[in-house]
Amino acid sequence: MxxxxxxxxxxxxxxxxxxxxxxxxxxxxxxxxxxxxxxxxxxxxxxxxxxxxxxxxxxxxxxxxxxxxxxxxxxxxxxxxxxxxxxxxxxxxxxxxxxxxxxxxxxxxxxxxxxxxxxxxxxxxxxxxxxxxxxxxxxxxxxxxxxxxLQQAHLENQLKLLQDQINPHVVFNILNHIHILMKTNTELADFLLMKFSDILRYQLYHCNQNLVSLDKEIDYLKNLIEVEKLRWGNELNVNSTMEFQSKTAYIAPLLLVPFIENAFKYVCRLPGQTGYVKIICKEEHHTLFLYVENSYSDIPLQKKKDGTGGIGLQNVKKRLKLQYPDAHDLTIETDHLIYKVTLTLKLSEEHE
Incomplete structure (x- = not known):
């Protein structure tokens, strides 16, 4: 050439x-x-x-x-x-x-x-x-x-750095759950280990791509939610709905994970009450709608301000600006004792 x-x-x-x-x-x-x-x-x-x-x-x-x-x-x-x-x-x-x-x-x-x-x-x-x-x-x-x-190379390096910051955090949480359950319930630990192998397989073979099919990303999120459900047991009410129509929709890998992780990490259970996490993820006409809601108090919010949390949310905001600059709408708000995240995302129609 x-x-x-x-x-x-x-x-x-x-x-x-x-x-x-x-x-x-x-x-x-x-x-x-x-x-x-x-x-x-x-x-x-x-x-x-x-x-x-x-x-x-x-x-x-x-x-x-x-x-x-x-x-x-x-x-x-x-x-x-x-x-x-x-x-x-x-x-x-x-x-x-x-x-x-x-x-x-x-x-x-x-x-x-x-x-x-x-x-x-x-x-x-x-x-x-x-x-x-x-x-x-x-x-x-x-x-x-x-x-x-040069801009494209810089963008790719930024995205790779942000993804590398997310992956170890996910792996650490799952391994920690398995370690605790191996002392109390080996059957459940074995089940979680199988889930972890699916999660790890996804991270190893799919997350290095710029885009992944939406159904694979949804399966990954389901595995994470299942792990959190088993970890919390009866102490937490978890309600999740995952629906998608298109078989040709693609999304940046691990983009939605921080919102779900953040909900479980900072969920609040007041004395005498059961905390809850509500997750709705729907796709229609290549537009993704994600709604995550959880109970919270000022204590986990203060932790985030002190720098002990919130890294995942900071990363995902950067990734949305880099990868979906004019194709997303993100709202994070609190209402009394509720923490809510709403994301609307225009998905790619083919693998680039």
Whole structure:
């Protein structure tokens, strides 16, 4: 691909300067002999190519990289003046000298040189201006492409870091549950271990992808909820509803986990009462609706403020901004002794 692009660049340059030389020759032969017109066209084309090549391929890219366009304008002005002087010499000694006898004294030749100089200024400015414009357009496009690639790489690194921060936290919670149950109920511990293997399999083989199918993510969430139900037992009422219609909907992996984890982590059970967690997750027409509600008090809220909790929510907010900048609506609110999270998310319709 790069080789093909370079070949096209060389072909365009050759065609441009060839056409330029033909146009000059056609213009010169109207006022001079064919041979002299050809000599002038070749010399003018060669000089123009050398000056503009130096200006557009050496000075302009360097100025763009270093962001010193004022210095480049000064250099461009000097190149235009030098090229005009060269055109003046060609005009005086290649075109006028064979037709008219020039004064032998250089001082007396200056009016002819000066005339050739100011007549050549517009042509020199036009040649260098067009060349710089074409090169600037190409360089600007290349810089924009590089900038987009850097932004994409930075985005991918950010998402990978955020996912890596989530995964160990999930694994730690499940292993801790199994460790406790192995001392009291080995059958239940064995059941949870099987659930954990499903969870770990999902994390190992699917979470490295940018998007996963919604049904796999929902199965993962069901396993997590089942683990929490068994851990809390009769001390907590858990009500979950998971519904989805589309088989082609995709979602960023582990995006919804922090909301569910946060509900179980900071659920509050007041004395004489049973705490509760309510989870509703529905998908319709590639739009996901998630509602998580749990009982709470100021104590778990204070823990989050102290920095001992809330990392998962901070991460998921960042991920939503990065991956769904204009396709999500997140609301987190408290109402008396209730903590509520509502998320509406526009899902991808195919795996990218």
């Amino acid at each position: 790069i080789k093909s692009f370079v070949q096209k660049e060389y072909l365009f340059t050759i065609i441009f300067w060839f056409v330029f030389a033909i146009v000059l020759w056609c213009n010169f032969q109207t006022t001079t002999e064919v041979y002299l017109a050809m000599v002038q066209a070749v010399i003018v084309t060669a000089c123009s190519f050398l000056f503009t090549h130096f200006l557009t391929n050496k000075l302009l890219p360097k100025a763009l990289r270093e962001k010193r366009m004022k210095r480049f304008l000064l250099h461009a002005t000097l190149v235009i003046i030098l090229l005009s002087l060269l055109f003046s010499i060609i005009f005086t000694y290649v075109e006028l000298a064979p037709k008219n006898r020039l004064p032998e004294n250089l001082h007396d030749q200056l009016p002819f040189l000066w005339q050739g100089f100011y007549m050549s200024l517009p042509a020199s400015f036009l040649i260098n201006g067009v060349s710089c414009g074409i090169k600037f357009y190409k360089e600007h496009g290349r810089i924009e492409r590089d900038h987009i690639l």
